[in-house]
Amino acid sequence: MTDRRAQGEVTATEDGRLAIPAMLNGRQTTLVARPWHTLLETLRDQEGLYGVREGCGVGMCGACTVMLDGEPVSSCLVLAPQVAGREIRTVEGLAAPDGTLSDLQQAFIDHTAFQCSYCTSGFLITAERLAEEHPDASREEIRHYLAGNLCRCGSYVKILDAVADLLERRRAGRTAD
Amino acid sequence: MPEPLRLFQPTSIEEAVAVLAELGDDAKVVAGATALTLLYRQRLIAPGALVSIGRIPGLKTIEVVDGELRLGALVSHREVELSPVVRGSIPVVADAFGKVANVRVRNAATVGGVMAESDYASDPPAVFVALDAVVDVQGSNGKRSIPASEFFVAFYETALEHDEIVIGVRVPVPPAGTGAVYHKFVTRSSEDRPCVGVAGVVRLHADGTVADLRVAVGAAAETPQRFRDTEALAIGKPLDADLIAQVADAYADQVDTLDDMRGSAWYRTEMVRVWVRRAIESAAAAPAR
Known part of the structure; x- marks a missing residue:
């Protein structure tokens, strides 16, 4: 059993659920779910990670965005067993262990890039990957990359400002190094 | 949700096929799961087993x-x-x-x-x-x-x-000098599925006559629509506005368009006419590979 888990295999629990080994925000954990549970449900209901939010439930809005092996995905469209042996990062994993917010999170605050904030955690995860993948993205490229994250309050301009500013801050940081 | 739902995680194609052969239509293959999760959670399908093929090696090339x-x-x-x-x-x-x-x-x-x-x-x-x-x-x-x-x-x-x-x-891989485009026409938000999607492939002879012309229309009918007889009519002729309009009209006539929330059948027919024309024009103008 231990060996199979170490290899990232799904095993059955005594009550017939699935034990799904995965890395969650930097720590090895075992998610417990039924085969039909989504990653979204499992992260919220089993792990208490309420930063992962359900919006549309059909992969359109981006509120439930998490990183799976470093790439943003809609956790409402991932079945829990699919994450076996893989690495998940949620908004809860962005800040430092002592609670210091990441530079991206700080940029959102500095620009007040939210109103109700329901969409914010999804935007943060997508923007984090955008910043890694396209450190020199133009405003237009940021707009394209974030097009699949919806904000019903309409904070898009502020969100674009925050992400553009973050990229600039990181570029300045790189130059200073 | 229906119970029990069994999960299989085969590590070879043969193993996956064996499960499917045994369980028949009761089993559904799942890879990225974006489509299956939707269909399943909206209860449009109710499989008894999922065959998750994501771990089968050799299929990512x-x-x-x-x-x-x-x-x-x-x-x-x-x-x-x-x-x-x-x-x-x-x-x-x-x-x-x-x-x-x-x-x-x-x-x-x-x-x-x-x-x-x-x-x-x-x-x-x-x-x-x-x-x-x-x-x-x-x-x-x-x-x-x-x-x-x-x-x-x-x-x-x-x-x-x-x-x-x-x-x-x-x-x-098309021969050098072939232009190929895909036009996605959306009627709602930018990331929506298309109302009409048109793929156009065009290769011209040096004298401007058509050596190869292929057009497939997606999202307008149950399956992608391609009309080889219509394509064949264009071969050897100069690719001018009249010829392009003929092909576009023929596609608009022949695609049995469907109605959904992204557009009515009538509207789709007109959009097929427009986007087939644009696809041929832009494929002809696309930089040669």
């Missing part, structure tokens, strides 16, 4: 061999979109996969999945049909290859037998 671009079934949309191999051989394939939904869906959804789902409003099928791609599948009786134009049979229905899975797609 992207390569050009013998003049064909070969995409493994487990290659994600995002990988196709960003692949230098795809961009360097048949850029329109990367372009079409890059227009699907949003970056999250493209990270999860696979090449095999978009084929096997046969959703009428997916973007890649029309491009594969226009480019004469071939779908490689494997089942209890071994492997076989199905032309993309015959693979999509009807609404969410393919030529796959219940014990067969898609293992890859092969796309012949």
Whole structure:
């Protein structure tokens, strides 16, 4: 059993659920779910990670965005067993262990890039990957990359400002190094 | 949710096929799960078992061999979109996969999945049909290859037998000088599925007459629509506005358009006329590879 888990295999629990080994925000954990549970449900209901939010439930809005092996995905469209042996990062994993917010999170605050904030955690995860993948993205490229994250309050301009500013801050940081 | 739902995680194609052969239609293959999760959670399907093929090795290759671009079934949309191999051989394939939904869906959804789902409003099928791609599948009786134009049979229905899975797609690299485009026309939000999607492939002789013209229309009917008789009419003729209009009108006449929330049948017919014309114009003007 231990060996199979170490290899990232799904095993059955005594009550017939699935034990799904995965890395969650930097720590090895075992998610417990039924085969039909989504990653979204499992992260919220089993792990208490309420930063992962359900919006549309059909992969359109981006509120439930998490990183799976470093790439943003809609956790409402991932079945829990699919994450076996893989690495998940949620908004809860962005800040430092002592609670210091990441530079991206700080940029959102500095620009007040939210109103109700329901969409914010999804935007943060997508923007984090955008910043890694396209450190020199133009405003237009940021707009394209974030097009699949919806904000019903309409904070898009502020969100674009925050992400553009973050990229600039990181570029300045790189130059200073 | 129906219970029990059994989960299989085969590590070889043969093992996956054996499960499908045993369980028949009660089992559903799942890879990226973006489509299956939707269908399942909305109770449009109720399988008794899921066969998760994500761990089968050897299905994630992207390569050009013998003049064909070969995409493994487990290659994600995002990988196709960003692949230098795809961009360097048949850029329109990367372009079409890059227009699907949003970056999250493209990270999860696979090449095999978009084929096997046969959703009428997916973007890649029309491009594969226009480019004469071939779908490689494997089942209890071994492997076989199905032309993309015959693979999509009807609404969410393919030529796959219940014990067969898609293992890859092969796309012949068009001759130098061929222009190929995919136009995705959306009527709602930018990341929505298309109202009409048109793939156009054009190669002209030096004198401006048509050497090759292929057009496939997606999202307008149950399956991608291609009319070879219409295409053949253009061969050898000068590609002028009249000829393009003839082809566009013929497509508008022949596509049996459907109604949905992205457009009425009448509207789709008119959009087929417009976008077939634009696809041919822009394919003819596309920089030669």
